[in-house]
Amino acid sequence: MTEPVLLWFRRDLRLADHPALAAAARAGPLIPVFILDEETLRPLGGAARWWLHHALASLSRDLPLVLRRGRAAAVLQQLAAETGASAIYFSRGHEPGEVRQEQEVKAWAGGRGVGLHRHGGVLLHEPETITTGQGTPFKVFTPFSRAVKAAPPRPPKPKAAWTLADPQPPGDTLAQWQLLPARPNWARGFASHWQPGEAGARQRLADFLDEHVAAYARDRDVPARPATSRLSPHLHWGEISPAQIWSATHASMAAAGGLQDEGGGKFLSELIWREFCAHLLFHFPHLTDQPFRAEFANFPWTDDHAAMRRWQRAETGYPLVDAGLRELWITGTMHNRVRMIVASFLVKHLMQHWRQGEAWFWDTLVDADIASNAANWQWVAGSGADAAPFFRIFNPVLQGETFDPDGAYVRRWLPELASVANKHVHAPWTLPEAARPKHYPPPMVDHGAARARALATFKAL
Ligand SMILES: Cc1cc2nc3c(=O)[nH]c(=O)nc-3n(C[C@H](O)[C@H](O)[C@H](O)COP(=O)(O)OP(=O)(O)OC[C@H]3O[C@@H](n4cnc5c(N)ncnc54)[C@H](O)[C@@H]3O)c2cc1C
Missing domain, CATH: 1.10.579.10 (DNA Cyclobutane Dipyrimidine Photolyase, subunit A, domain 3)
Incomplete structure (x- = not known):
């Protein structure tokens, strides 16, 4: 019988275009796990906790998740011991806390013969691959953007087929995590503005490309208009990948015969700003607490x-x-x-x-x-x-x-x-x-x- 493999979800809460999921599904029956790690990572803010609750609820409807809480390396170690899993598949993270998590997991797994399989998908490009001619990180946006445009990202992949390991190990319930605000419920207005989850992200992108991208360059600075994509929380939690957005925007621009070129180009440039920020933080982890200059x-x-x-x-x-x-x-x-x-x-x-x-x-x-x-x-x-x-x-x-x-x-x-x-x-x-x-x-x-x-x-x- 094939041994089960752990699929460690992080900020990649989707099923389509998920290289780690696709590779794990080929390797064996899955144990999908999400870890609420408030020890290695910066504890989430209130609004992000609201989002995460709904994003996990949405993903769990398609792929039941084992929810565990604690330091990621310790939780994965425990799960591997409980289930006999021989490998862990995950998407690479780039924030300082995520890098620390990976170091800790590596330090433990290396000596125990548990295979670690790290995949991309969170960013358009890995930070080491977009550098100046001298091989150093970019500190200025325009040349960074030029380099990104010259290196188109991998084409997105459809959802892979998988089998689940049986049995699954026990986990927490989402309610036990108490991610939603209670007294007072200051987030009661959020639900009418957002639909967390992969389906909501796909719908946002489709609506934006159908109705707003053509006027994006003109209207994006006018706050009264619904001119921007509002994809940022979906992107943050990986409910949609930047490669999917990149590819769909190019396809939409090609189909529009030039009508969306200005808006689409500007929109992709904003997506590159996200990439620039992520690469900056990866190379300069003190960006969060010390002045860059x-x-x-x-x-x-x-x-x-x-x-x-x-x-x-x-x-x-x-x-x-x-x-x-x-x-x-x-x-x-x-x-x-x-x-x-x-x-x-x-x-x-x-x-x-x-x-x-x-x-x-x-x-x-x-x-x-x-x-x-x-x-x-x-x-x-x-x-x-x-x-x-x-x-x-x-x-x-x-x-x-x-x-x-x-x-x-x-x-x-x-x-x-x-x-x-x-x-x-x-x-x-x-x-x-x-x-x-x-x-x-x-x-x-x-x-x-x-x-x-x-x-x-x-x-x-
Ligand atoms: C002080 C300040 C703090 C910010 N904090 C955050 C934050 O915590 N999280 C966050 O995602 N964005 C942050 N932004 C950037 C930006 O305001 C939001 O990404 C954007 O408003 C999201 O709306 P949208 O998805 O409709 O953007 P769109 O205009 O549709 O742009 C598409 C995507 O490009 C990216 N993007 C756009 N502008 C920027 C930018 N300036 N920097 C980085 N990425 C960008 C986002 O992922 C966005 O979803 C901040 C900006 C400022 C000035």
């Missing part, structure tokens, strides 16, 4: 607890900033342009450390991703790779007037501004006092003064 190490960030709370609670008095933070709280996401403005406000207007904003996003975003989150916060702060210069300080009023000219986005998330005329909707304090909305705060800082303070601090650095 060393001169920022001595930046005198302030630590103003009250200011941080006002920002988190969407009470800054700047409508575009508050609308973004409200959108985040209600839906678990925030439009990309608004993320940049909200982040810039925190680090430049309030001079709070970007790590504090990163931590809030980690807790509240359904797409919370160590690489993309840290790289983008550092990008906004000016301390990151290929970052926006520190002296480019977003004016939240002008940004609102440019990208949300009729106030549709801010009114959607801030109903207290519903009756404010377009002319004032991004700066309600410019209304005569008696006409100002009663339940909306005045700006917590003056834009001009905050900008001057940030620039002076930067200059002194």
